[in-house]
Amino acid sequence: MHKVNVALIGSGFMGKAHSLALSELSVLFPDCPLQPHKYVVVDVNEELAKTAAQNLGYEKWSTDWESVVSDPQVTLVDIVTPNDLHKPIAIAAARTGKHIFCEKPLSLNAQDSYQIYQEVEKAGVKHGMGFHYRKIPAIAYAKELIRQGKVGEVFAFRGFYLNDWAKDPNGPLSWRFQKAKAGSGVIGDQCTHAIDIARYLLGELEQVCAWVKTLIPERPLPTSVFDALGRKTEGRGKEMGKVDVDDACAILFEAQGGILGILEANRCASGRKNYLSFEINGSRGSIYFDWERNNELWYCSNDDRFEEHGYRRLLMGPGHPYGQYFWPIAGINIGYTEAVAINFYQMLQAIVNDTDCDPDFEDGWRIEEIVEAALRSHEEKRWVLCHAV
């Protein structure tokens, strides 16, 4: 088994998630042809980097991502920095021939993302995107049911990502509420997971019509550093600043083949904590999923007799995708770490087999095109084609 030296660039919440996944990976997937090694972690100063190396279990640390990216010992660059650094790191890594795993979004806009995508393709490196949620057994099984024809012709799709972490108007004006740093609000953040799942299950989205809205237009200016989600309320200032990105969005879409659907995201939806959910209705059956119960998939088959027709609750287990890697009976359950681990595992397989990652940077770019089309649709109050190419 060959080792893959991983360079983790960034050590926040997602850095921890990735490191957990890497720690689990070879135990979960004994057939994995490559074994990831936590080689080096990078953060902005020595204290953060040192602590990260110790806490997350990396052999080395650094404050200089450029030298790390060009280190010949490094095989895979794992980007979990703030969004504005994705582009320079990814391009530098591609140019030194590193495989790249990048957290979503790929960059701050579709144009930059297209450029990154062109670079990695030219460099011939593998590129995986951090849309981890869809990698779990329940969603993989949804895809499998669709592939088997059990949904039939798709009649409708509705996808949501609702949570309420931003509902407090006293929550400070972190970078996620500023266009200059985040590009957009919930539409470019949570909503992209819903878009990712829609594309995964249905195929490309071709046109959209959307509204977006800023629900809490002003927030206290922060007076100190905050965590990744801007939820640390201590130290918020008395002055208020303007939120110039959306807190909520809703999208009508048409996917390839004329499939119609809706998508919605909201980060002030009180009572919804991590409601990444979808339902797909088809001529032969339906599927429903909600991440808050990530080990369940609801399935309804039109083959059922009339009086026994109804949604059934399937608890994921050995009969479902990746079942052999997890627990011997259904309902013992996996969590978020395993979603990330499956994504990494499949990327390692893609490296060995020289196949495309799924999702890859092309997906990252396409999703940003959709976000931008939706924002344009909101401005122009009409349907907008998603993709120029």
Added chain:
Amino acid sequence: MHKVNVALIGSGFMGKAHSLALSELSVLFPDCPLQPHKYVVVDVNEELAKTAAQNLGYEKWSTDWESVVSDPQVTLVDIVTPNDLHKPIAIAAARTGKHIFCEKPLSLNAQDSYQIYQEVEKAGVKHGMGFHYRKIPAIAYAKELIRQGKVGEVFAFRGFYLNDWAKDPNGPLSWRFQKAKAGSGVIGDQCTHAIDIARYLLGELEQVCAWVKTLIPERPLPTSVFDALGRKTEGRGKEMGKVDVDDACAILFEAQGGILGILEANRCASGRKNYLSFEINGSRGSIYFDWERNNELWYCSNDDRFEEHGYRRLLMGPGHPYGQYFWPIAGINIGYTEAVAINFYQMLQAIVNDTDCDPDFEDGWRIEEIVEAALRSHEEKRWVLCHAV
């Protein structure tokens, strides 16, 4: 207590529902100032009318709605005929000074509905609409929570009416699949209930953007009479006919005050049986409801402590609207009949107190305007204002 002689015009599924409600009404609501009397029922031929009188408990029967409408003994005309007869009956009843209870939709289009509305207003009679679903305690309590400010500023609304009675492509081409008879498909049928609830809870809808879709474009021509929902498959012909109305629709909307939301309806959504559902997220809390569990309301309050914050499941009982009329503990449950009974009860109160019915024909007309705006939006692929006036 005064008697109100009711003339029921039509004796299908809704005729039975109304008659059940009338039978229950005075027992349920002993404080009702008027007591309905099932005076006469009308249907298209003697056999149907006689049977209806016997089965539904009316004193008399008739095959001639015109004479019944002008019968001085009749106080209230209750219209449950096919949609195309609503207009002539309602106008005739108004002109002879009868109060009118009309099943939805008010007529085949907004223009006719406006005319009917003008007639009843001119005549000074009371006019109630059969949007019964929203009359139940759970939805009345949702309204009450909003009125108390417990939801706060409305951040988002999503409403659905999903069912699957039309999912079988071998279901015959009944009138509900024909534009000439039904006006539109699911958007003018199920979706109007979702629209009604949105308007009830939020206020007027001002503009919409929608898609509609025919999911099953051809169905077998029927060779005999079918039931109200076209579900009687015996006797369907071998020839196929074209469905020229929508089976599915999705609507982005803006309500008064800038509230944004979505609405969706689908009659081929396998696994959903009577999923008339809504969720409203606001600055102080959220509410969720699903008719399939019509005795529950889910409520989340931002006053709850962070670690105890979550949707709570409220089972309707004596503490909720109409609680004194139903059962002494929560969870004993009411069904659809009670929704209709509450609607009638409130109309009788409106007659006594000379107040407006809620909903009334103005609501019936406004909802049809919204449906037509949505259909126009679909044609023109843009946002459309709902109301001319």
Added chain:
Amino acid sequence: MHKVNVALIGSGFMGKAHSLALSELSVLFPDCPLQPHKYVVVDVNEELAKTAAQNLGYEKWSTDWESVVSDPQVTLVDIVTPNDLHKPIAIAAARTGKHIFCEKPLSLNAQDSYQIYQEVEKAGVKHGMGFHYRKIPAIAYAKELIRQGKVGEVFAFRGFYLNDWAKDPNGPLSWRFQKAKAGSGVIGDQCTHAIDIARYLLGELEQVCAWVKTLIPERPLPTSVFDALGRKTEGRGKEMGKVDVDDACAILFEAQGGILGILEANRCASGRKNYLSFEINGSRGSIYFDWERNNELWYCSNDDRFEEHGYRRLLMGPGHPYGQYFWPIAGINIGYTEAVAINFYQMLQAIVNDTDCDPDFEDGWRIEEIVEAALRSHEEKRWVLCHAV
């Protein structure tokens, strides 16, 4: 169609429920061979009786149950009085040849109930028991699935009746908390519904082992009249009285054929409002039901493929028992009144067809034997046979 003159003895909560059911009955069931007529209502004083006649829609009223019971115009005596009057009224009614519908429990103890049962059998009148809950489509369909062999050999049964109406220690010491008036506590009240369902689905219970417990040992003495559930807290006194019956019970049982199960009831189970629930696991499948969602039945079939095996949620509709009498699509929903109406409807059929009511007074007696065996088991800390005969 023949009329059945009904004499309602008692006009509280259950009197209203029965009257609603009678009002609905002939509209719901047009094929009903007998039509109930609300002939006379009896209560303890003229004011109550008069008001009841007016509110509940009876032709006449009386304060003298004995003369009513012997009135030759009366065909069916419907007993909804406090429990201690059941015996004298039922025996008097039997001796004058009236059919009898009696609310549960049949009497204050098994011995009295046996005597009543002997009297009605000797008189040859029909006798129906007010265990209404089990009459709804969902539970009737559970029985049907069992009959079809879809559950197979019964592996386990668990039944519950949990609610929380008695959880407030300041709730007054109404008759339901006093052994002299109520016989027992929750075990003889709510728990008998769970026992009834167990017997209905499994057959006779043969032996039991139980614990019972008084959870709130003292309550304020009431200083005025209270409602049927003793929940009216106004007017409670400052002195405390002793609760000498159980608030909670749990029962291990063995039913005929060696089936094992558990039953539990609790009236102080905070958060449970009307949780009359059961689950039955068998060699071929399982069934789950909860009255709080009385229009749903959950069913799991071992014929399902391994990866599609799971409980499915069936919403009751036209394909299920009594489906033709209710709504044309599933999920429109019925409530408690319809349960009572079905029970009455079947009793009227039993009168016409000269068959036994189901449940009848034999069931009422047998259930009290089981309650007494459970109480004896608690005293003696061992398993006890339920039935002497």
Added chain:
Amino acid sequence: MHKVNVALIGSGFMGKAHSLALSELSVLFPDCPLQPHKYVVVDVNEELAKTAAQNLGYEKWSTDWESVVSDPQVTLVDIVTPNDLHKPIAIAAARTGKHIFCEKPLSLNAQDSYQIYQEVEKAGVKHGMGFHYRKIPAIAYAKELIRQGKVGEVFAFRGFYLNDWAKDPNGPLSWRFQKAKAGSGVIGDQCTHAIDIARYLLGELEQVCAWVKTLIPERPLPTSVFDALGRKTEGRGKEMGKVDVDDACAILFEAQGGILGILEANRCASGRKNYLSFEINGSRGSIYFDWERNNELWYCSNDDRFEEHGYRRLLMGPGHPYGQYFWPIAGINIGYTEAVAINFYQMLQAIVNDTDCDPDFEDGWRIEEIVEAALRSHEEKRWVLCHAV
């Protein structure tokens, strides 16, 4: 940070689970005072042991547990062998001064378990038990709510462990169906988790009354090795063998302070996959949990206003126990691995702080006493005291 060299004895399903937990541990808990090192793994032959070392990530392998247990490099012996080996390994490990983490059950009977417990106490080593389920945030938060008095006086407890992995009568007669190898059936296996949770939340169980039952009395003799749950059906023989342990059990119990409750376990409960569930009702509120949705806790407070009183669904997140170690918003979810990791983490803290593990071998022994009391109760058809001491 000091390293703890772990010797894993056994490499089946639980060996994988423990190894995953150890891999995650230091990343999850950066404040962990000791860092586990996967030092050596033992299995019955060279091939299994070598493969385990490679797949599970241990530095060394061995086929000789005795030499491993006495290896001075080993600090912690982690026992995940078949049950009959727990005793000799644990005693040997104690005698060489190793800390011990032992999967449940501690041994084949209470007497042996008591002996083991005496040995580890005498040796002064730390001893942790593998009742991992209760270590998750949801159950820890349930305990916290109880500790804060939010449940008040406990009115009732019901606990379940239902699953259906053994429902197929063609599933082979693995060791779990044989008394000689397993001691008992579901009562000593799944049910002990329910007992563990009951004791954790309520305190000691003092007396019990139970039934047990073998649901599938004969199964095909296996003709080859099967997996840990005996679910590998290939290779089952044509001859049948007798199952001499229980597949189902139900227990009435009295816990300290007079708390009454019920417990039930069943491994043929079709549709239940991993339903480790409990509900606790008290004078101030209630709690409900179900492992199949292991990231949720349902809580009902009697402080809520009457009309807003109902179970609320809490999704575990940063406000709950261990919240700082997992994800920044609720509903991202953890799985089974994290339960095991928390158990290990707390054991490492117990080693550093010289406190007792929770649960420890005393719990393991006490739980077996309860199992044996329940089995004796079944034999003698009466209540039985659980503990001699």
